[in-house]
Amino acid sequence: MSTLVGRKIRKGKELAFSEIASKVTLGVVVVAVSTSAVAPASTATVAPASTATVAPDSRATVSHETRSIKFTSQRLKGRLIECTSENPGLAQFLTRDIAKSLENRASQASVVLYDRNTRTSCTYGADKHYDSASTVKPIILGALLLDRGVDLSEEEQDLARQMIVSSDNDATYALWESLGHKNIQNFLDKAGMKNTILNDAGFMGLTQVTARDQAKLLELLTAEDNSVLNAEERTYILDLMRDVQEDQRWGTPAGAPSDAAVQVKNGWLQRSQNRLKNPWDRGDWKVNSMSAVTGHAYDYGLVVLTENNRVPEDESPEVGWDYGMETVEAVAKAIHHDLKAPPATGRPGLL
Incomplete structure (x- = not known):
C-alpha cells in the first residue's frame, strides 16, 4: 500500500490528493447492451423473457x-x-x-435516485461496492451526533465543520478515532446501511460504500423519522452539507434547480501513486458525489459513484479526476432536467 499526500490548485479549484491508496485487482466488465422486462419492485422478480417483445x-x-x-x-x-x-x-x-x-463513458458507475414527490426511484448498479473517499464523512458526523447529540464541544463543532465544509482529512481522522469503530458501526446498523463496510485497518477513505446505502443516508437526513437522528441532529448535518465550499460543489449539483437547497458531499481518491503494471491500477480515480435537493417543493436525492477514471500515460493526474467529475455531472444534468420538467400524465407518444 502506498501513500500519497499533497494539494494542488488548478483552475481555481483545490484538488486534494487522497492520503491513502490501495492496490486492488478487479475483473474486466464486458459491455453488453440488451433489454429486459422487470416485474414490479414490490415483487422483486424478473418476468420471463418470453413475456416481453424486444424492439429491434x-x-x-x-x-x-x-x-x-x-x-x-x-x-x-x-x-x-x-x-x-x-x-x-x-x-x-x-x-x-x-x-x-x-x-x-469509460467510467464504471452506479446511480441511485429517489424523488418523494413523484414516488420515483431509479437504480443502476446500486449494490456495487466502491471506495468511499470523502463520502464517508456524513456517516462519521451522523455517528457523532447519534453518540453525543448536538451539544458538541467547541472543538468537536469545529472539527465537524472542517470535515464536511472543506473535506479536511485531519479533522475527519480526529473524529473517526474519537468515536471508534464501534460507534460508527452502531450508526450504520441503526440507519439500515447494511452493505457499508468500515475499513479494518482504519483508513476512512477505504470504507466500502454502495449507492443504495448512501441514498438511504440522504433519505434518513431529509425524512421526518426520529428513530435514528432527531430533527435537530438531521438539520445539523444538512446545514453543513449546504455550506460545502464553492469549489467542492461540483458533481450531483450540476443542473439542479436554481431555487432549490442543495446539500452535497463529494469524494475523490486516486488509487495509487505509481503506475503499476496491473491494468486495473494505473493511478485511476474514484470520484463520488451525493446530493439531497430540498426546498420549494423539491424532495429528492441523487448518488453517483464512479471508478476506473483512468489517467493516460504521460498525462497529469488531474485528467482522471476531471473525467470522473464529467461522468457524474453528465448523469446529474440528465436527471435534474427530467425531474424539473416531468412529462404530464397521459402525455401521448411516450410508449
Missing part, C-alpha cells in the same frame, strides 16, 4: 404499468437501469437519459 433497437427501454406505477428497464454494460414512477413517462425518460449519459 437493442437500446430500447422496456416499460410496464401496474396499479398506476410505471416501471421501465434498460440494460447497459451488463447491468439494468431500473426506474419506477407514479408519473407516466417519467420513468421511461429517466431510464433512457441515464443510459445516454453513461453509454459512451
